[in-house]
Amino acid sequence: MPDDRTAAQHGRTGQVAVIFAAWRSDADHDGYAAAAASMDAFAAQQPGYLGVDAARGDDGFGITVSYWADEASAIAWRAHPDHAAAREAGRGRWYDAYDLHVAQVSRSYAWRRREGE
Secondary structure (H helix, E strand, O other): OOOHHHHHOOOOOOOEEEEEEEEEOOOOHHHHHHHHHHHHHHHOOOOOEEEEEEEEOOOOEEEEEEEEOOHHHHHHHHHOHHHHHHHHHHHHHHEEEEEEEEEEOOOOOOOOOOOOO
């Protein structure tokens, strides 16, 4: 079930979505976990940040979608020196490959199972 941030932010129409699909390497799991937690917390402090959805399978494939108020906010996050350093560390040891896509959300809705259904 999505966490409270996702549930509260389900109306994403008009937001910029940065879609990061990545294949993790087997290297430095503890370092990756620490860096990922740090980047999640740091991203949440950036102007224009509106939330994140993420999932990772046991096979190392994961998708993270961060949401931004506008293109300028997403670009500023990409250019931030701390994020750039984490990205380089990821390329150096934590990822075998990744794809990144940026999109404007043109439609958004959510559904949640109610208790007892």
